[in-house]
Amino acid sequence: MRSLAGSLPMGAAGAGLLVGGALFFVGYRDLAAIAWSTGVAAVLAVLSVEIVTSLRRGEFGLDLVAALAMASALAIGETLAAAVVALMYAGGQALEFFAQGRASRDMNALLDRAPRTALRYGGSGLETVAVGEIAVGDRLLVRLGDVLPVDGCISGTALVDEAALTGESVPITRRDGEAAMSGSTNVGGAFDLLATETAARSTYAGIIRLVEEATRAQAPMTRLADRFALGFMLATLVLAGLAWWLSGDPVRAVAVLVVATPCPLILAVPVAIVAGISRAARVGVLVKGGAALETLGRVATLVIDKTGTLTEGSAAVSEIVPAAGFDADEVLRLAASLDQVSQHAVAKAVVAAATARGLRLDLPAEAREQAGEGVDGRVAGRRVRVGGKAYVASALPAGEGGDLRAAVRPGALVVAVAVDDRFAGLILMRDGLRPGVDAMLARLRGQGISRIVLATGDRDDVARAVTASLRLDAVAAGLAPGDKLALVQREKAAGVVMMVGDGVNDAPALVEADLGVAMGARGAAASAEAADVILLRDSLDGLGEAVAIARRSRRIALQSVGAGIGLSALGMVAAAAGFLPPVEGALVQEAIDVAVILNALRALGSGARQGTSTAAP
Known part of the structure; x- marks a missing residue:
């Protein structure tokens, strides 16, 4: 089928129709019929090879209807009708290829931009090297x-x-x-x-691999077209047989076959789906193929991770609670000075907060770090200990350091500080919500997602405190990776589930969900590999737009299919009744095909109501 977009069958059909037409008008009707038949034979030869190849792969398509229409038209001497069908069918396939090429250009642009060489500094200066050598x-x-x-x-x-x-x-x-x-x-x-x-492990190479993966996938509605083909062909043959039997005119049977060639279902669906994938790529959302886009358009439940997904994924200092006799800035300055020796994310956040306040940091001495617990050392001659409350309290005299739990806000991460064997205070940290998260969730609800569930490994009080301002239907906290997977399984019983996450621990749930969405092109490799959709920006902004695009593409595909099949059915009935001769029937059917393809291409546009529409059918 795919090779019909090539120049040989298209050229042969066109040349046969033109030469035959010229011969017909100068009175050489027998030669005209030979010219038309020759052009049809070239298309039939290519089409027959495609049909045999597809059948060997276990695939059955409506190309067989086209072959039957051309062959039967030749058999009863309707050579002009056969020539029109051949030209229009080859032209329709070429139009489909053009439409898919236009829809795919945004994704192909990623592949075309990949650099081949780079300038590297070497012993003798700059040298041009292949990117694979970096x-x-x-x-x-x-x-x-x-x-x-x-x-x-x-x-x-x-x-x-x-x-x-x-x-x-x-x-x-x-x-x-x-x-x-x-x-x-x-x-x-x-x-x-x-x-x-290296180039092979870099962000861009990963995106290119995902793009190549996406272009190979096939949408469920496209596979449905293949399954539908047998039933459609049988219905066509029955109607054609009835028309012949009731009228005694085989031309009517041929006309029915001609009008049924080809079914708009196999043209409109792939065009609309690929157009939607291309549109999503423009807004920084990489969809791994038509199956993922079609599923994205049917999502009813969202299960979303907290850390790094709803939140920024990195804690920042929110408050300093000094003990009696200590100044807040001094507590932060001493803690940050000592934390300069640590690579822990919390230590880096403490240093960043002190730097942002313009505090002078001293170089620590005798620093010792206990992994996952804290750091101990000297800063400007003073003994300082920074870390968890238990770690700090273990080095203090009995009874030292009052109970400051009342000062700790729910959901805050606590860093304790001791100075010269005295409890100096607490540094409170929070992993804040990403900007615009509440608006994004509201938009998803507007797109037809009726249930939103938070799934996190954090404590329940922390999860609820951080997400208190959000409208969530349920909060599931303290979850291990296996628990997240079980949660997704339970939610799938009520509808199509989309899982959004960014960490390695989210990968099993992403695979289990009907649709997995990974955060950021530079997120955990396991999550990106497991996901069906990648948000190339480290942000949730594109998710609502991607759902709107998917729903619109699916709606346009269904509209095109419904209108195309309906019009084809009317045309087939008219042909069976003798109102559409084969030539006119071929022209009518191809007009229908062109119309549904052009309609499907609307999925490339933004849509006047995209982003505010309700759930698609």
């Missing part, structure tokens, strides 16, 4: 207009365009030491990039 630690020169070949750290200041990756249209300034994603484009001055990943 190793971690190599220093690269990125010039104006270059696409970053690997993930790396910026040296100096860079202005990069990440639109191809995230959909963000405004260039972003990356400063010295900041991470930059491969696939970004340098739109400012030249800068150096220190490679932190």
Whole structure:
């Protein structure tokens, strides 16, 4: 079927129709019939090979109806009708390929942008190397207009365009030491990039693999078209047989077959689905194929992780509660000075908070870190201990350090500080909600998602405190990866479930859900591999828009199929009754096909009501 978009059958059908038409008008009707038959034979030869190949793979399609229409028209001498069907069918397939090509161009652009070479600093200066030769630690020169070949750290200041990756249209300034994603484009001055990943393991390579995966997948509605083909063909043959039997005219049977060629179902669905995938790619959402997009358009329940998904994923200092005799800034300054020796995320957040306040940090001495517990050492001659309350309290004299639990807010992460064997105070930290989360959840409800469940490994009080402002239907806390999977299984009993997560612990639930969505192209590799949809931006902003796109694409596909099949059925009845001769029937059917394909291409647009529409059918 796919090769019918090639130039040989299209050219043969067109040439046969034109030559035959010319011969017919100058009076050589027998030669005209031969010319028309020759063009049809070329299309039939290619189509027959495609049908045999499909049947050997166990696939059955409506191409067989087209072959029967052309062959039967030739058999009863309706060579002009056969030539019109051949040309229109080959042309319809070419139009489908054109439509799918247009719909796929946004995704193909990702593949086309992949850099092949890079400039690397070597012993003798700059050298041009293939991106596959870049190793971690190599220093690269990125010039104006270059696409970053690997993930790396910026040296100096860079202005990069990440639109191809995230959909963000405004260039972003990356400063010295900041991470930059491969696939970004340098739109400012030249800068150096220190490679932190090889090309094969970089963000852009991962996205390209996902894109290639997406282009190979087939939508459930497309598979439905294949299953529907046998029933449609049998109905067509029955109607054609009845028309012949009741009228005694085989031309009516041929006309029925001609009008049934081809079914709009196999044209409209793939075009609308691929258009929707392309549209989603523009807003930074990578959908792994038609099956995922079609499922996204039917989601009824959302199960969503908290840490790194609803929240930023990194704690920040929210409050300092000093003990009697201590100043809040001094408690933070001493704790941050000592925490400079630690690579723990909480320690880094304490240092960042002190730096943001402009506090002077001293270099610690005799520092010792106990993994997962805290740090002990000297700062400016004073003994300082920073960490969990139990870790700090274990080094204090009995009874030292009053009970400050009343000062601790629900949901806060607590860092205790002791100075010179005295309890100095608490640093409270929170992992805040991502900006706009409440609006995003409201938008998803507006798209027809009726149930939203939070699934987290955090304590119940922490989860409820952080998400108190959100409208959630249920909060499931203290979950291990297996518990998240079981939760998804329970929710699936009531409808189509979408699971959104970002960590390795979310991967089993992402696989179990009807649709798994992973956060960020640089999130956990296991989650990205398990998910059906990737949010290329480290943000939930695109999720609501992706659901709107999926529902709209699915609705357009169903509209196209309904209208196309309905019009085809009317045409077949008219042909059976003798009102549509074969030639006119072929022209009518191809007009229907063109109309449904053009309608399906509406899925490429944003839609006047997209983002505010209610659930699709």
